[in-house]
Amino acid sequence: MLTVLRSKAGGWVAKIFIGLLAASFAVWGISDVFRGSRTDTLATVGEKEITVEQFQETFRNQLNRISQQLGKPITPDEARQMGIDRQILAQLIQNAALDEEARRLKIALSDRFIADRVAKMKEFQGLTGTFDVNLFRQRLAQWGLSEAQFLREEKAGILRAGLISAVGSGLSAPKPEVEMVFRHRNAARDVRYFVVSPDTVQVGEPTDEQLKAFYESNRNLFAVPERRQLYVVTALPKDLVDKVEIDDKAVEDYYKAHQNEFGAPESREVEQIVFPSEDEAKKALERIRSGAATWEDIAKERGISDKDRKLGTFSRDTYPDPQLVDAIFSLKEGAVSEPLKGALSISLAKVTKVVPGHVRTLDEVKDEITRKLKLDKAKDLALELHDKVEDARASGRSIEDIAKELGLKGTLTPHVSATGTDEQGKAVKLPAAAELLKSAFESDVGVDNDVITTPDDGFVWFDVRDIRPASVEPLEKAREKAVKLWKENRRRELVMEKARELKKRAERGEDIAALAKEAGSEVKTITHLKRNDAREDFPVAAVRAVFAAPEDAWVVAPGANGASALVIHSTGLAVPPMDANSDEVKSIRQVLAQSIAEDMTAQFVAALQKEYGVRINRRLWAQITGQDAQ
Secondary structure, three states: OOHHHHHHHHHHHOOOOOOOOHHHOOOOHHHHHOOOOOOOEEEEEOOOOHHHHHHHHHHHHHHHHHHHHHHHOOHHHHHHOOOHHHHHHHHHHHHHHHHHHHHHHHOOOOOHHHHHHHHOHHHHHHOOEEEHHHHHHHHHHHOOOOOOHHHHHHHHHHHHHHHHHHHOOOOOOOOOHHHHHHHHHHEEEEEEEEEEEEHHHOOOOOOHHHHHHHHHHHHHHHHEEOOOEEEEEOOOOOHHHOOOOOOOHHHHHHHHHHHHEEEEEEEEEEEEEEEEHHHHHHHHHHHHHHHOOOHHHHHOOOOHHHHHHHHEEEEEOOOOOOHHHHHHOOOOOOOOOOOEEOOOEEEEEEEEEOOOOEOHHHHHHHHHHHHHHHHHHHHHHHHHHHHHHHHHOOOOOOHHHHHHOOOEEEEEEOEOOOOEEEOOOOEOOOOOHHHHHHHHHOOOOOOOOOOOOOOOOOEEEEEEEEEEEEEEEHHHHHHHHHHHHHHHHHHHHHHHHHHHHHHHHHHOOOOOHHHHHHHOOOOOEEEEEEOOOOOEEEEHHOOOOOOOOOOOEEEEEOOOOOOEEEEEEEEEOOOOOOOOOOOOHHHHHHHHHHHHHHHHHHHHHHHHHHOOOEEEEEHHHHHOOOOOOO
C-alpha cells in the first residue's frame, strides 16, 4: 500500500501544512517503539534526529501560544497533565517521518520559491500592503523563531503538505455511507411538550448533616485559588507617546523619503466572459466589433448574469491570473480584449473603468506619519528607560524607588490568581498579562525578577509582594454560599422527580393539557424537529432525549435554564427521498470524503513511521518530563 501511495506523490499541490490526526495513530499506542537509543537525541525516525533542544523549544513556543490565546499563563506541569508534551513529541515524529519520505523521493523546493511565498504572506505586510522586513522580524521574535528556523520550517511544511495532499486527493465517499448520513441528518419528529417550573416545588432549609454532606461532596465549589499581590512598573510606548514631540520638518522629511509608500497604484474594473474554446471566443469578439451584438448580449447568450461577469477591481499586483496581467492593463477603458488563454479557461475581458494611480498629499497623511514617528520615538524612549532601570537595579535599589525617580507608572495590584482574577472573580487589568502572571507564579516574595518585553517593544518589571496560598473555604465561613447551592441542587432534583411522575401519568393515558396545567404550564408544539434544531426554549439535552428514545415515546429532559424540566412526547416522521444532486448531499459527500482523506493520511504517516522505524530515548524523556514514556 505504501508503494501505491508513494506513486501519487508526483502530482502534489503545495498547501499550508495544517497538522494530522495524532489520535488515529498515536505514537503512545505502539509499545515496541520505546527502545534504548544509541544516541543522546530524544528520538530518531530513520536517519532523522529529534533533539531535546528541538522538543523543548517547540514545547515552550506552544505554551506561549496557548497562554496568549487563553489570556492566562499555562505552566509546564499543567501542559503535561493535558498531554501537550506527548502531542508535541508525536507531531515531531510525524513530521520527521514525512521529512524522511520527502528526502527519499528527492522532493525539494528552491530558496527563491520560499522567499516569494513569505513575501506574499499577509502576516508580514505593512500598512502599504507590501512585505515589511521589520514586521517580519517582529513576528518571528514573538513566535520565538529565527529567520533561518522559520524559512526552514516553512519549506519543510510545504513538502509535508505535498505528500499529504497526494494521499488524500481524489477520494470519494461510498454511496451507502452518504445515504446513512442523509437519513440520520433528516430524521424528524413532531413534538408536544410542557415545562415543569422550579416554582412548582418547595425546598426547605437543609439540616446540618445534609449541608455538611453536600459541602464534603462538592469541596471544589468552595476552593480558593492561590493569589499573589504584585507591584508592577511599566515603560510602554503607548504610555510614553504624550512625552514625545515631532516637528513638521521631521514629518516632511519622512514623507519625502517614503513617498512611494503613500501611493495607490492604478486599478481597473474588469468583466469577463468564459468560452469553451478559442474559436467561439473569436466569433463573439467579431460580433461585438462589427456591432452585431453587445458585450451584454454575448453574456446573456452564454447564460452569464451581470453579477457573474463582473470579476472585480484589481491592481497589477492583485489580478488573480498573472498570465493575463499585461493584456488586461494594456486595454483602454471600455475596450474588449482578444481571446485570453488563462490558467484555467479561455475568455474575453472588458475593462469597464480605469482608476489612475495617485500619491496622497502630505496634508492627507500628516497625522498618520506623526503618529508613527511619535510611536517610534516612544519606543526609543522606552528602551532608554529600560537601560536606566536595569542600571539602577544592578546597584540594589528597589523597583518602587526607581519608578518614583524616573517618573514611571507603578501599580500595586490586588491579590490576583494565576488566571488574572481578583477575590471577587473579576479580571484584573495587567500589562502583558499572560507572561506577567506566568512569571509571577514561578517567582516568590523577595526574588529579583527578569524584565518582561511586551509585543509593542515596551517593558514590564514586577515584584511579588504577598502570597495567599490556595485553600478551601471552611464551611463556617462559606455557610451562606453552601446553603444557596444546596437549595439550587435540591430544587433541580425535585423538579426532575416531579417531571418523571408526570411522564408516568402521561404514559398511562392522562391528558397532556391537564398535566401541563397542573405543572403551571401549557402545551407547546414543535413541528419537524431535527437533530440540530436546539433552540432557546428547547435545549440540546431535550433534542438528544427525543432522538435517543423510540418514536411515539414520552421522555423527560432538563430545561434551558437548568432549573426547570421538560415533559416531552414525540412522533416520528418519514425521511424524504434523497436527491443525489442536491446541495445537502453534495455537502455530505464532501465532509465524508474529507474524513476519509484524514484517515488515509493517518494510515500513511503510521506506515511511514513503521517503515523508517521510531526510537525514543526513555532516559532523556523521563529526564525532561519527569514521567515514563509508556
